[in-house]
Amino acid sequence: xxxxxxxxxxxxxxxxxxxxxxxxxxxxxxxxxxxxxxxxxxxxxxxxxxxxxxxxxxxxxxxxxxxxxxxxxxxxxxxxxxxxxxxxxxxxxxxxxxxxxxxxxxxxxxxxxxxxxxxxxxxxxxxxxxxxxxxxxxxxxxxxxxxxxxxxxxxxxxxxxxxxxxxxxxxxxxxxxxxxxxxxxxxxxxxxxxxxxxxxxxxxxxxxxxxxxxxxxxxxxxxxxxxxxxxxxxxxxxxxxxxxxxxxxxxxxxxxxxxxxxxxxxxxxxxxxxxxxxxxxxxxxxxxxxxxxxxxxxxxxxxx
Amino acid sequence: xxxxxxxxxxxxxxxxxxxxxxxxxxxxxxxxxxxxxxxxxxxxxxxxxxxxxxxxxxxxxxxxxxxxxxxxxxxxxxxxxxxxxxxxxxxxxxxxxxxxxxxxxxxxxxxxxxxxxxxxxxxxxxxxxxxxxxxxxxxxxxxxxxxxxxxxxxxxxxxxxxxxxxxxxxxxxxxxxxxxxxxxxxxxxxxxxxxxxxxxxxxxxxxxxxxxxxxxxxxxxxxxxxxxxxxxxxxxxxxxxxxxxxxxxxxxxxxxxxxxxxxxxxxxxxxxxxxxxxxxxxxxxxxxxxxxxxxxxxxxxxxxxxxxxxxxxxxxxxxxxxxxxxxxxxxxxxxxxxxxxxxxxxxxxxxxxxxxxxxxxxxxxxxxxxxxxxxxxxxxxxxxxxxxxxxxxxxxxxxxxxxx
Numbered sequence: 001x002x003x004x005x006x007x008x009x010x011x012x013x014x015x016x017x018x019x020x021x022x023x024x025x026x027x028x029x030x031x032x033x034x035x036x037x038x039x040x041x042x043x044x045x046x047x048x049x050x051x052x053x054x055x056x057x058x059x060x061x062x063x064x065x066x067x068x069x070x071x072x073x074x075x076x077x078x079x080x081x082x083x084x085x086x087x088x089x090x091x092x093x094x095x096x097x098x099x100x101x102x103x104x105x106x107x108x109x110x111x112x113x114x115x116x117x118x119x120x121x122x123x124x125x126x127x128x129x130x131x132x133x134x135x136x137x138x139x140x141x142x143x144x145x146x147x148x149x150x151x152x153x154x155x156x157x158x159x160x161x162x163x164x165x166x167x168x169x170x171x172x173x174x175x176x177x178x179x180x181x182x183x184x185x186x187x188x189x190x191x192x193x194x195x196x197x198x199x200x201x202x203x204x205x206x207x208x209x210x211x212x213x214x215x216x217x218x219x220x221x222x223x224x225x226x227x228x229x230x231x232x233x234x235x236x237x238x239x240x241x242x243x244x245x246x247x248x249x250x251x252x253x254x255x256x257x258x259x260x261x262x263x264x265x266x267x268x269x270x271x272x273x274x275x276x277x278x279x280x281x282x283x284x285x286x287x288x289x290x291x292x293x294x295x296x297x298x299x300x301x302x303x304x
Numbered sequence: 305x306x307x308x309x310x311x312x313x314x315x316x317x318x319x320x321x322x323x324x325x326x327x328x329x330x331x332x333x334x335x336x337x338x339x340x341x342x343x344x345x346x347x348x349x350x351x352x353x354x355x356x357x358x359x360x361x362x363x364x365x366x367x368x369x370x371x372x373x374x375x376x377x378x379x380x381x382x383x384x385x386x387x388x389x390x391x392x393x394x395x396x397x398x399x400x401x402x403x404x405x406x407x408x409x410x411x412x413x414x415x416x417x418x419x420x421x422x423x424x425x426x427x428x429x430x431x432x433x434x435x436x437x438x439x440x441x442x443x444x445x446x447x448x449x450x451x452x453x454x455x456x457x458x459x460x461x462x463x464x465x466x467x468x469x470x471x472x473x474x475x476x477x478x479x480x481x482x483x484x485x486x487x488x489x490x491x492x493x494x495x496x497x498x499x500x501x502x503x504x505x506x507x508x509x510x511x512x513x514x515x516x517x518x519x520x521x522x523x524x525x526x527x528x529x530x531x532x533x534x535x536x537x538x539x540x541x542x543x544x545x546x547x548x549x550x551x552x553x554x555x556x557x558x559x560x561x562x563x564x565x566x567x568x569x570x571x572x573x574x575x576x577x578x579x580x581x582x583x584x585x586x587x588x589x590x591x592x593x594x595x596x597x598x599x600x601x602x603x604x605x606x607x608x609x610x611x612x613x614x615x616x617x618x619x620x621x622x623x624x625x626x627x628x629x630x631x632x633x634x635x636x637x638x639x640x641x642x643x644x645x646x647x648x649x650x651x652x653x654x655x656x657x658x659x660x661x662x663x664x665x666x667x668x669x670x671x672x673x674x675x676x677x678x679x680x681x682x683x684x685x686x687x688x689x690x691x692x693x694x695x696x697x698x699x700x701x702x703x704x705x706x707x708x
Binding site for chain 1: 428
């Protein structure tokens with residue numbers, strides 16, 4: 001009961017916060033919520049299966065672009081629904097054709113996917129519509145966007161918690177441990193991976209759709225920025241991608257650190273960024289939460 | 305009262321304290337600054353453009369103003385400028401947050417715009433909500449009239465794609481009328497915002513000018529090999545070559561044309577043609593190359609501006625948007641001198657006032673700067689303006705361009 005009450009209480013407090021903060025702080029909270037949602041959604045598939053996906057921005061950008069295309073012809077809820085459906089359809093298509101790839105081949109493919117989608121949209125806009133930039137004129141306040149993003153965080157983390165308790169979660173963990181053993185124990189590999197990948201990608205698409213009204217102007221180069229994919233991965237890994245709260249624990253401090261660096265060291269911040277990436281991989285390969293557990297175990301042993 | 309050492313010390317100490325307090329007060333009123341904030345791309349894909357056109361001019365202007373004692377207020381007092389700058393990492397999300405920070409946390413007096421069309425649009429609703437005037441210079445958009453109407457305190461100062469295409473069509477049409485050109489045009493464009501805007505403006509403009517487009521190809525962003533494209537353009541029978549291209553492409557096409565000995569009578573390239581580095585790229589053979597923009601090279605104000613820019617940034621400015629960026633800042637300073645720092649009054653004055661700047665007398669029409677140079681050409685080592693031909697300071701274009 002308590003395990004459920006604390007997160008719900010936290011969510012209520014977070015939802016009420018916009019009443020008390022300045023616009024800049026609200027902007028920060030939107031940014032944090034965006035990356036918590038992205039990292040959690042990413043970890044939903046990649047955390048247990050260990051399939052490192054760099055396709056985050058392919059879906060995120062698709063969501064943003066869907067809003068840009070449809071925002072003037074459909075009411076907002078319908079636009080968001082369309083974005084989700086398009087994301088799911090794209091994930092099914094991609095998943096069916098690629099989840100048989102494993103290891104490094106999957107990483108390379110997902111990285112290429114973002115580029116592929118960007119080029120396809122560019123080609124379409126250039127040859128068919130004859131224009132490239134699109135505008136999003138929606139009367140949404142920063143608060144509206146924050147609440148929607150918070151809801152997506154809750155859905156992403158809630159879904160992960162639920163899946164972890166079901167047969168699907170067990171199957172995903174088995175796949176992550178050893179795919180061949182999992183197949184021999186009767187787990188339907190392709191179907192299991194496809195379901196998790198589609199849920200994860202749909203959530204990421206929705207994050208892009210919800211975030212986009214803040215940019216007003218959208219073009220492929222702006223929405224398919226590969227940095228988003230890398231940041232998502234590093235945030236989830238820092239916290240611990242196979243833990244329920246790991247992506248959140250990784251995303252918030254990293255996001256705040258980037259903001260602090262760009263405010264105080266606008267000229268040298270990419271150097272710090274690079275050093276930090278290296279640091280995470282070397283010092284905390286399994287994430288902060290796993291590191292804390294190790295520390296606790298070590299202290300416990302010493303205590304005896 | 306006996307004058308003991310203690311009382312003397314006390315009196316001295318309090319006297320010193322008093323004068324320090326007074327001094328501090330005086331210093332405060334003299335040192336009251338105007339804070340100006342901006343977020344521009346220092347890293348990421350937009351950093352090149354921002355580093356050439358936007359940042360050096362912001363720095364030069366602040367230096368110039370502070371060297372003269374600061375911004376003049378309506379009452380004649382002067383206040384030094386203090387700058388708060390952020391890196392937007394070429395990401396609109398970060399940019400939006402930086403503007404929120406400048407407006408609500410730093411509470412700066414004025415905000416200068418970022419570099420690029422997309423960036424200026426991303427911050428426009430925010431600037432409007434916080435009430436800051438936005439002097440958008442580095443945004444080329446045909447929708448400027450719509451935007452100026454939507455956000456009353458936004459100003460659009462670099463024209464739209466159709467304007468530049470129309471200007472080029474005029475130049476070519478005049479040369480066809482002289483009998484120097486055969487009226488056939490080979491046209492290539494980059495498949496990205498800028499290239500698409502210009503080429504969709506150029507197609508009708510060229511047709512209207514009676515020019516025949518015999519070759520019309522689009523190439524993807526990031527193309528680095530132009531040999532095939534240029535060979536086809538050469539074989540097309542056109543004697544005018546027009547490229548609506550980005551800097552790396554503009555430079556690559558120039559190199560390719562030189563190495564394959566392609567000598568069209570008009571060689572026009574997009575962004576990058578007006579960069580000071582272009583002479584070096586063209587191996588000193590830039591004479592006659594046409595591109596976007598241009599400056600009135602005979603103007604003493606421009607000459608002086610170039611000299612100061614070289615001294616401040618270590619390189620000359622580009623001959624398109626740089627001078628306009630600096631002029632927009634001069635406008636801001638003159639407005640502040642007339643009406644102070646109140647945003648509503650500033651916006652009103654920027655919309656209706658006239659300003660004397662390095663690009664001459666400036667008056668905005670519907671919040672847009674329309675008195676611009678559309679086409680320029682390299683002549684004797686300077687990139688000078690050739691169109692509109694009836695604008696003060698225009699020189700006649702040299703057609704045909706001498707061989708490489």
